[in-house]
Amino acid sequence: MADPYYQTPLATIYLADCRDIIPTLPARSVDLIVADPPYGVNWKSRRRAEQFDRMDGDDGLTDWPAILGGATRRLLRNHRHVYVFGYSPEQVAKPCDLGATAELIWDKRHIGSGNLSVPWGPEHERFTFGVYEWSTRNRDKGSGRLAARLRQGSVVQAARPNSGQVRHPDEKPVALLRPLVEASSLLGETVFDPTAGVCSTGVAAILAGRRFVGIESDHRYAAIGAERLRTAERVAEMAGAL
Secondary structure, eight states: OOOOSEEOSSEEEEESOHHHHGGGSOTTOEEEEEEOOOOSSOOOOOSSSSOOOOOTTOSSOSOHHHHHHHHHHHHEEEEEEEEEESSOHHHHTTTTTEEEEEEEEEEOSSOOOOOTTSSOOOOEEEEEEEEEOOOHHHHHTTOSOOSOSSOOOSEEEOOOOOTTTOOSTTOOOHHHHHHHHHHHOOTTOEEEESSOTTTHHHHHHHHTTOEEEEEESOHHHHHHHHHHHHHHHHHHHHHHHO
């Protein structure tokens, strides 16, 4: 098993391909999975002065639903929750053994560029919520405790990071991720992100009183993520001392 790139009592990051690390992690050790894998569009920044390179696994050749399914079946406790960005319920339900799913909407509060030939610009992103159900019979019956612990609407509003603050080509704001963490886990439980990027999920988990395990294959993003986690842990420690 690879040594962690960053590790404290609250957070662990592995600098590796998640396919190499997932089989080595303790079985049934995770209470929530939040994943934002590359969407297979081979995206590359063209509008920033400092452009992002193409992301690993974004060439459309990687079967991310299958990878996430392996993580879910090995690591996630039964009847616990999964959030996956970039993929519909139909794409991830079967590979991840999800007994109940819902499509959620991230309202970004800003209009993106999108297709400039049409009068409507993208202001939202879809993502999937699901409940892991190990039993095939129960999945076929539609079983799975669909309701999150804090019942919420299907639209989550959170301003996307502006261009001067973005550290990753697909960075999600902590304000988007923290409600997901709080709705689907309890204090002290473990949140797992197999494609951690700059660890926004980890920051949300730490600030919400959870633990975090993440995997990132790019050293640049792992380094940024580790520094963000250090800051989040200091903030959480200060808040606990008040």
